[in-house]
Amino acid sequence: MTDLEAYRTQAAAWCESMVPTFGKAARKWLSVEEDLALGRRYQKAKFDAGYAGINWPTDLGGQGLGHIEKITFEGEEMKHGFPNVYFGISLGMPVPVLMQFGSDREFVKERVLKALKGEEIWCQLFSEPSGGTDLAGLRTRAETDGNGWKINGQKVWTSWAQYSDYGVIVVRTDPTVAKHKGLTYFWVDMKAPGVTVRPIKLAGGDSHVNEVFFDDVKVSDDHRMSPVGGGFAVAIATLMIERYVATDSAGFGPHLDLFVELAKEVRLNGRPAIEDGRIRQQIARNHAMRAGLDSINRRARLMMQAGMTPGPEGSLNKLVAVRSRQKLSELALDLQGTDAFAFDEHASPKDDWASSWINAPTGRIAGGSDETLLNTIAERILGLPQDHRPDKGVPFNQIPA
Amino acid sequence: MSILYDEGQQAIATESRRALEARVNKDELLPLLQTSGQYHDGFWTTAKEQGWTALALPEAYGGLDLGLVELGLIAHQAGRSLSGAPFLTSSFGAAKAIELYGSDEQRARWLPGLASGETIGAIAFVSGPDALPAVPPVTSKAGQVAGTAPGVSGGLFADVAIVFAQEGGTPALAIVDLAGIERKAVDSFDNSRCIADLLFAGAPGEALVTGDAARAAALHILALQAVVTAHEQTGGAEALMEIARDYALTRKAFGQPIGAFQSIKHRIAELYGLVELARANAIHAAAREGQNDFIPAAAAARLSATEAYDTAARDCVQIHGGIGVTWEIGLHLHMRRARTLALEQGSSFFWEDILVDRLAGAHA
Numbered sequence A: 001m002t003d004l005e006a007y008r009t010q011a012a013a014w015c016e017s018m019v020p021t022f023g024k025a026a027r028k029w030l031s032v033e034e035d036l037a038l039g040r041r042y043q044k045a046k047f048d049a050g051y052a053g054i055n056w057p058t059d060l061g062g063q064g065l066g067h068i069e070k071i072t073f074e075g076e077e078m079k080h081g082f083p084n085v086y087f088g089i090s091l092g093m094p095v096p097v098l099m100q101f102g103s104d105r106e107f108v109k110e111r112v113l114k115a116l117k118g119e120e121i122w123c124q125l126f127s128e129p130s131g132g133t134d135l136a137g138l139r140t141r142a143e144t145d146g147n148g149w150k151i152n153g154q155k156v157w158t159s160w161a162q163y164s165d166y167g168v169i170v171v172r173t174d175p176t177v178a179k180h181k182g183l184t185y186f187w188v189d190m191k192a193p194g195v196t197v198r199p200i201k202l203a204g205g206d207s208h209v210n211e212v213f214f215d216d217v218k219v220s221d222d223h224r225m226s227p228v229g230g231g232f233a234v235a236i237a238t239l240m241i242e243r244y245v246a247t248d249s250a251g252f253g254p255h256l257d258l259f260v261e262l263a264k265e266v267r268l269n270g271r272p273a274i275e276d277g278r279i280r281q282q283i284a285r286n287h288a289m290r291a292g293l294d295s296i297n298r299r300a301r302l303m304m305q306a307g308m309t310p311g312p313e314g315s316l317n318k319l320v321a322v323r324s325r326q327k328l329s330e331l332a333l334d335l336q337g338t339d340a341f342a343f344d345e346h347a348s349p350k351d352d353w354a355s356s357w358i359n360a361p362t363g364r365i366a367g368g369s370d371e372t373l374l375n376t377i378a379e380r381i382l383g384l385p386q387d388h389r390p391d392k393g394v395p396f397n398q399i400p401a
Numbered sequence B: 001m002s003i004l005y006d007e008g009q010q011a012i013a014t015e016s017r018r019a020l021e022a023r024v025n026k027d028e029l030l031p032l033l034q035t036s037g038q039y040h041d042g043f044w045t046t047a048k049e050q051g052w053t054a055l056a057l058p059e060a061y062g063g064l065d066l067g068l069v070e071l072g073l074i075a076h077q078a079g080r081s082l083s084g085a086p087f088l089t090s091s092f093g094a095a096k097a098i099e100l101y102g103s104d105e106q107r108a109r110w111l112p113g114l115a116s117g118e119t120i121g122a123i124a125f126v127s128g129p130d131a132l133p134a135v136p137p138v139t140s141k142a143g144q145v146a147g148t149a150p151g152v153s154g155g156l157f158a159d160v161a162i163v164f165a166q167e168g169g170t171p172a173l174a175i176v177d178l179a180g181i182e183r184k185a186v187d188s189f190d191n192s193r194c195i196a197d198l199l200f201a202g203a204p205g206e207a208l209v210t211g212d213a214a215r216a217a218a219l220h221i222l223a224l225q226a227v228v229t230a231h232e233q234t235g236g237a238e239a240l241m242e243i244a245r246d247y248a249l250t251r252k253a254f255g256q257p258i259g260a261f262q263s264i265k266h267r268i269a270e271l272y273g274l275v276e277l278a279r280a281n282a283i284h285a286a287a288r289e290g291q292n293d294f295i296p297a298a299a300a301a302r303l304s305a306t307e308a309y310d311t312a313a314r315d316c317v318q319i320h321g322g323i324g325v326t327w328e329i330g331l332h333l334h335m336r337r338a339r340t341l342a343l344e345q346g347s348s349f350f351w352e353d354i355l356v357d358r359l360a361g362a363h364a
Helices: A003-022 A032-049 A067-077 A085-092 A094-101 A105-116 A231-241 A256-265 A277-305 A312-340 A353-365 A370-381 B007-023 B026-033 B041-049 B068-081 B087-101 B104-116 B212-250 B262-287 B294-325 B331-343 B348-359
Strands: A122-125 A141-145 A148-159 A166-172 A183-189 A195-200 A209-219 B121-124 B139-141 B144-152 B160-167 B170-177 B182-185 B196-210
Touching: A003 A032, A003 A067, A032 A085, A067 A277, A085 A094, A085 A105, A085 A122, A094 A105, A094 A122, A094 A166, A094 A183, A094 A231, A122 A148, A141 A166, A148 A166, A148 A183, A148 A195, A166 A231, A183 A209, A183 A231, A256 A277, A256 A312, A256 B348, A277 A312, A277 B262, A277 B294, A277 B348, A312 A353, A312 A370, A312 B262, A370 B262, B007 B041, B007 B068, B026 B331, B041 B087, B068 B087, B068 B212, B068 B262, B087 B104, B087 B121, B087 B160, B087 B170, B087 B196, B087 B212, B121 B144, B121 B212, B144 B160, B160 B196, B160 B212, B170 B212, B196 B212, B212 B262, B212 B294, B212 B331, B262 B294, B294 B331, B294 B348
Parallel strands: A122 A166, B121 B160, B139 B160
Antiparallel strands: A141 A148, A148 A209, A166 A183, A195 A209, B139 B144, B144 B196, B160 B170, B170 B196, B182 B196
């Protein structure tokens, strides 16, 4: 057995041992607040067992291992539906960027430890009503205020802001220069006066995203994590941190064997649906697509193990998997006919077709829309030209609103 | 077998690409479309000289003892350059059938020639839409075969064929010496495939496998060939994606390269996705030879490769506009080949059924 296989076996056993306390059954009837509290206990258990900050430096409380160990653990962890979703963004981007760019090292160390133990949560305040994909088009501004800064404006789609203690934020500090040259990166205290968080209820019924308003929120200059006007580079660095994450060829929806089971149970025209050519074709096509992603991901893991950089084809995961999950979920509802009407808002998108279907659009938009991902593939991998951008090089305050 | 290519395997890819790009070009392939019964001699000579015919055959019979992974790498490059003949795949299939199911005598008689490329092999399983027909059109009886095997790729030049036949109401896999056999050339949309109907009238045929085992053996040979073909299809799709990308970078309209329009760049990015999924499935399937999940892996490879090549052919022509449909530019060579390869070794319908039967547990 290789070291990595031994690591996986151990991780799998640990995850298995957590199921009675933190698994799906234990979470079933909990309110969001109760679930979050359980999640904090789970995060602490991970920390105590050495599964928090797996690839982070040991002097900041991490385990000092590699990406490969991290995604190996995540691959095991995701099988069980543990309450870890509240910490995904926090530990995925804001806290790593704090580790990298935070100037007060004592402060950084304290925050990192509390975040790893689930005691504190960080959010990422990037998107705005006027700029999601077009990040550099953001309008929230920071003006000098004595020795510090004063922030005014609005952020949106901020995951878990309602439970967050801190956030990282990109704001405009100079509207007279081209749009991404006038941005600066800060961290903010989410409990500071002038910060208002308002949850947004999504189509599927849950409210993990928020609007966040800033009214004369004062931050001192030691909150600044980039040079003044150098915020865009740190924002991009933030988005690059999570390049190696565990992926799911089912697009975080139900696995194909659940569809096959359904097709064996349901009868169509008096015969099991699994004998229907239309259904068979969809099963075969989806299997081939998912098997392709699985193979891409297996190859990426082998390359990491061999100390190589995985190829750019890993960028296909979200694009391909979520899109097909959406269609397969529609088809699964078709298969059930009117039996599909009964709807449980709290069911998991990973094993309930209606929940998977109604939440699928979020997956195709959040974290880079399908269209943005296609642009990225075309431009970064294939070398095709950027789109025409009329605002290129134009001072921000002269771009037509 | 790992799905990461080692240095030796990477060298096979580089060297075969160099050899093929030097020897095969569209100006030589185009005239072959309009003649029946000719293949690209430079391609086949290269294949023999480079030892590709011997690659995946046993050392004892003049082979190089490498496997599906290495042959797949060659096939990928052949797909990029367009194979000038179908024999690399058809001879491999025939040789594997003889290696796996033949007697020592049959191996000694046929494998050295197949390995050197002096002997050409063919597979005659398919009948129209049926990759493995319930009632094969060829019958085998007392060491003789009769009936017509239709649409056999490479059939015009093959010296030996592996035939899926029926013998007393049960399936049989037979080896048939094609010397003196009557062949009817099929004038096809892809003539360098040298497709022929083989007309057997009491030709000597020795059964390799009979009964249900014959069907399983035939499926295994089809799957081996399907994995080789999946690599070839992926190579073709990759070449088309690159041709489309290069054209979109140079052709201008409305004052900018057409690749700056999202309708074009997204189409090409989608091709990238199809090519990478096909490549990943093909590599995985090649590495699963000899494992119990080989058949479904081959089926998945086959399905995604067919989708990738057909889509790339469709979209590459579309991105070119008017010039794309001209004879001279030769994109139709890929269009034709994409369809040919989609039909050889069983259509997508066949492989979908093979896959779903296994996923649904009908063959567990």
